[in-house]
Amino acid sequence: MSANNVPSxxxxxxxxxxxxxxxxxxxxxxxxxxAIKKKAEMIKDHVDAINITDNQTxxxxxxxxxxxxxxxxxxxxxxxxxxxxDRNRIALQSDILGAAxxxxxxxxxxxxDHQQFGDCPQGQNVFDLDSMQLIxxxxxxxxxxxxLGGDAINRPPQMFVGAAANPFADPFEIRVPRLAKKIAAGxxxxxxxxxxxxxxxxxxxxxxxxxxxxEKAYILAGVTPFKSAGMAKYMKNRVxxxxxxxxxxxxxxxxxxEKQADEGINICVxxxxxxxxxxxxxxFHIMAIEWEDKVPExxxxxxxxxxxxxx
Amino acid sequence: MIVADKKPIEEIIDMVKDFKKLLIVGCNxxxxxxxxxxxxxxxxxxxALRMYFMNEGKKVDIDEITLERQCDHEYLEELRNNIDQYxxxxxxxxxxxxxxxxxxYFGTPVFPxxxxxxxxxxxxxxxxxxxxxxxxQCMLGKTAGICPIxxxxxxLLNGPCGGSTKGKCEINKDLxxxxxxxxxxLKELGRLDDYEEIIPIKxxxxxxxxxxxxxxxxxxxx
Ligand code: SF4
Ligand code: SF4
Numbered sequence: 001m002s003a004n005n006v007p008s009x010x011x012x013x014x015x016x017x018x019x020x021x022x023x024x025x026x027x028x029x030x031x032x033x034x035a036i037k038k039k040a041e042m043i044k045d046h047v048d049a050i051n052i053t054d055n056q057t058x059x060x061x062x063x064x065x066x067x068x069x070x071x072x073x074x075x076x077x078x079x080x081x082x083x084x085x086d087r088n089r090i091a092l093q094s095d096i097l098g099a100a101x102x103x104x105x106x107x108x109x110x111x112x113d114h115q116q117f118g119d120c121p122q123g124q125n126v127f128d129l130d131s132m133q134l135i136x137x138x139x140x141x142x143x144x145x146x147x148l149g150g151d152a153i154n155r156p157p158q159m160f161v162g163a164a165a166n167p168f169a170d171p172f173e174i175r176v177p178r179l180a181k182k183i184a185a186g187x188x189x190x191x192x193x194x195x196x197x198x199x200x201x202x203x204x205x206x207x208x209x210x211x212x213x214x215e216k217a218y219i220l221a222g223v224t225p226f227k228s229a230g231m232a233k234y235m236k237n238r239v240x241x242x243x244x245x246x247x248x249x250x251x252x253x254x255x256x257x258e259k260q261a262d263e264g265i266n267i268c269v270x271x272x273x274x275x276x277x278x279x280x281x282x283x284f285h286i287m288a289i290e291w292e293d294k295v296p297e298x299x300x301x302x303x304x305x306x307x308x309x310x311x
Numbered sequence: 312m313i314v315a316d317k318k319p320i321e322e323i324i325d326m327v328k329d330f331k332k333l334l335i336v337g338c339n340x341x342x343x344x345x346x347x348x349x350x351x352x353x354x355x356x357x358x359a360l361r362m363y364f365m366n367e368g369k370k371v372d373i374d375e376i377t378l379e380r381q382c383d384h385e386y387l388e389e390l391r392n393n394i395d396q397y398x399x400x401x402x403x404x405x406x407x408x409x410x411x412x413x414x415x416y417f418g419t420p421v422f423p424x425x426x427x428x429x430x431x432x433x434x435x436x437x438x439x440x441x442x443x444x445x446x447x448q449c450m451l452g453k454t455a456g457i458c459p460i461x462x463x464x465x466x467l468l469n470g471p472c473g474g475s476t477k478g479k480c481e482i483n484k485d486l487x488x489x490x491x492x493x494x495x496x497l498k499e500l501g502r503l504d505d506y507e508e509i510i511p512i513k514x515x516x517x518x519x520x521x522x523x524x525x526x527x528x529x530x531x532x533x
Contacts, residue, residue: 085465089512111472114464114482125465132469133512148512166473171494174471174506181469181507193473240474240481 006142008105008160009077010049012311013283014189014218019276020283021304022079022191022220023295024051027062036067037074039292044076046299047286048307049106051079051191055086058118065095069102079162080104083112088128089137089148096141100157108162108191109134132185135163139186161186165219166193167204168243176207183216190217191285194224194235197243198274205280214280221275224287225294226264229253265294265301272302312341312432313405314439315348315425320359323401326422327360330371330398335360335424336390336412337377338404345439347425348403350377356403356424381408387415394419429461447517447524453510455496462489468510 013020023043028035040050054064068078080099111131115123138161140146145156163182167175195201208214226232229252236244255263275281288295299305327333335353343349353375364371378386381404394416402409403424413421429441444461451458460466464482471490474481478491497503
């Protein structure tokens, strides 16, 4: 699928044909790195790479790049998430070089939530590039060793380039063309939005396969366990672009409160089992929001443990 | 047109409360259409201020005038002979008019009477919405005639983002997602395939980012 020799462990695992497992951690709202290290410690043996979110939901946090460096120094492979909301093309390219100087080899290019959702709704946004153009930028820097301005880069970044895809956002008819567009821009792996509507995901995947897209980028299926029925309802009703079918909410509400967390994990594991059978799914991105300690259990029960370590 | 909104009366009072002779100047163009700074609004504001000063027991003279435009020398010049009678001017033109007034009548305090909002359309009486941010390099030809810069909350040139839900933008259920509109119209035009063309990184130097802009047209200069 990819001819380059980017020294990303995630890429090697995918190239070798293994189902990859990634997860993500949100950096703390303060400067103590202990929290991020603790989260990473919990999951590092069960995943191949850990995404570090970039001021997710526009709430100000310790920066993604610094948190990635902490992981790197622990010997854990980070994926630098980068949103185009807060930085112009100078800052984006500069941060990419900064990450590359620590040999951070995975990047996830995102638009970012609008700032109105966060703690600075009165702030400016930047959106100098969009996520599609950020993908192009990283590829230009890596493959041609050039800045956007055309000058040569000394020691170009070596990054495996990813992006998100939301099979559930509207309008549905362009969800696959949009994936095709990201691939044309140069994306090499995709982490999807949390999948609860498996039928709809399978339809999306089928349309992607019809165009051969599953052979042009590695698609990692995104899953998030529900902690409670309340969370399921919240995700269904309040999170833009999220598709939680009624029967999933019903299933969560149908068990007593103290059993709901277990049921959430069960649903997650069952989803992974079913998604493993979908042609074109090359791995899983497990987003256990502030519930990282459950990732090992999910990975083990889904038959994804041990992780390949001979690469 | 340029769309403006009324300023709260308290804010206006705060700006002008210490003057004795005030001129309120309306504008007959955009702000008349959007009912924020035309002759009618000048009259209403003048009455409200007179009432306020009367209640406060202050004697303040307030005159009213509405010019054809405040963004052209020719109309602003109409004030030349009388301007010195006034301690201050309250302009209900957009920010452009207010500034041109201030430039022209250098020694007279000029205050803004409206909040200038955007370039937009009248959707229906009493509802105006944004359509253009004057990026200086119009790309509507590539986006089915719908502007992603002014109408997408993230000004995405290759949208939509993952937050587009049921045709609405992630920031507001009442706001159309610009990219849904673009896709709907591409479909209508039989050009949905165009969607897959990646719009390249934009040169923002013709936009605000490039500093204050100027158009000089040698062909029409006198
Ligand atoms: S592309 Fe630029 S000039 Fe054209 S409508 Fe949008 S902001 Fe205005
Ligand atoms: S939902 Fe649509 S209009 Fe809103 S930010 Fe996303 S693409 Fe832009």
